[in-house]
Amino acid sequence: MRSGTVAVIGRANAGKSTLINVMVGEKIAIVSPKPQTTRDRILGILTREEHQIVFVDTPGIYRQRNELTDRMMHQTENTSKEADVILFVHDGHAGVKDEDVALMKKYASVGIPMLIAYTKTDIMPKENIPRDAKILYEAGIETDVIPVSARKGRNIRLLEQELVKLLPEQDKLFPDDIVSDRSERFMISELMREKILLKYDKEIPHGVAIVVNKFEKLDNGTYDIDLDIVCEKRNHKAILIGKQGRALKETASFARQDMEKFLGAKVFLTVYVKVREDWRDRATLLKEFGYDDEE
Ligand SMILES: Nc1nc2c(ncn2[C@@H]2O[C@H](COP(=O)(O)OP(=O)(O)OP(=O)(O)O)[C@@H](O)[C@H]2O)c(=O)[nH]1
Ligand SMILES: [Mg+2]
Incomplete structure (x- = not known):
């Protein structure tokens, strides 16, 4: 079977935790409209007969600097280096800025297979999707971009299938009935x-x-x-x-x-x-x- 870890990375408030909760089918991480909601690395485990995806939720990338946020960013950096796959979550409704492109390039160059989930498509005009995909492509991002909506459940299964293709052939990392590593x-x-x-x-x-x-x-x-x-x-x-x-x-x-x-x-x-x-x-x-x- 295919199984492994997927580091879920992106800017603060992009929708990472929401997407993991929807994919796992249970609330494993809290969600809010404020940046820096997630402070710890949290595992969300999706087990099917044919595969197991271990999502690693991470604190979103954010400017504010103090000892706590430094530690949070440190966790995000380490997670992105240790995973089998990087799922970069981008808030589609916020458009694509130069900093987004720079971040995507940074993670694409880690040397780990990556996918981009372009999320919140439920609250943006449909025509922005091909427009932004073109911007990313022209900026040199070759990673596959999958438009999704966690809120409306759009393309969630497709994203799962695409992630599984990138995971290694190996046994499950966790028993079937565990959805999170947290108490x-x-x-x-x-x-x-x-x-x-x-x-x-x-x-x-x-x-x-x-x-x-x-x-x-x-x-x-x-x-x-x-x-x-x-x-x-x-x-x-x-x-x-x-x-x-x-x-x-x-x-x-x-x-x-x-x-x-x-x-x-x-x-x-x-x-x-x-x-x-x-x-x-x-x-x-x-x-x-x-x-x-x-x-
Ligand atoms: N409309 C819409 N809103 C979404 C979607 N996904 C997430 N949100 C909202 O976006 C906000 C941020 O979601 P989170 O899942 O907490 O974002 P995060 O990336 O985990 O944020 P940090 O933990 O702060 O890095 C919340 O208000 C969510 O309800 C979506 O698919 N559609
Ligand atoms: Mg979060």
Whole structure:
């Protein structure tokens, strides 16, 4: 059978995590309209009788510089060198800029087979697809470009077939029933972060880390979860909590509903907001919050 790893690379907010969730058929990574939603490398595993694709979701390429984003970019770089295939995800509805061409060329020259998924075709004029394909071709990009829409499920199977053709002949890397390498505890903290990304202006979520202090399944099947939302500034804490705690209550309730869906059980959720100034630039705190440099 064919099986192997596919590094999913692209600019922040291109639609990488959404595409992986749709291809795997389960939510393995959180999604939001803000850049830098994904902070870690996350595996999403698609197993069929005839093949297995191990998608490696990566933090999107983005300018902002701090110790956290440096680590994120480091992970993306390493992932792109170790995979069997690179799937470069491009946000089609944003057009094609010189920087896009430069990035595509960079990854095409790594020496690993590559495909370009030109996504979000559901929110752009159809005629842009051949126009942009021509721009890419004329700019010297020889990689195959597959127009897709994760939201509408367009060309998803075609993309799967094309990826499989590029994978090596080998046994499965993971057992059939595993869809991700991440724990329930990790997903819980990510779901909390996703709701903050959706609810607040990006300055706040970019400075937020989630620390799960307690994750316990009780005898009656319900979960007792206790977590901290760590933010960078006192005024962010005030905004997160809101008047009489209303904002926090709302965000927590929104997160809890998703956690219950994910765990298939009732959840008791306790949330605190804490301040740790400049944690994104402090190595010990990054480690404490789970943003470890594995290499
Ligand atoms: N209309 C439309 N929107 C999409 C599609 N795919 C993703 N999106 C939206 O694009 C935004 C970004 O999606 P993500 O999947 O979080 O993007 P990402 O590339 O993983 O972003 P980072 O993790 O920040 O690098 C979200 O608001 C998605 O709902 C698509 O096919 N069509
Ligand atoms: Mg992502």
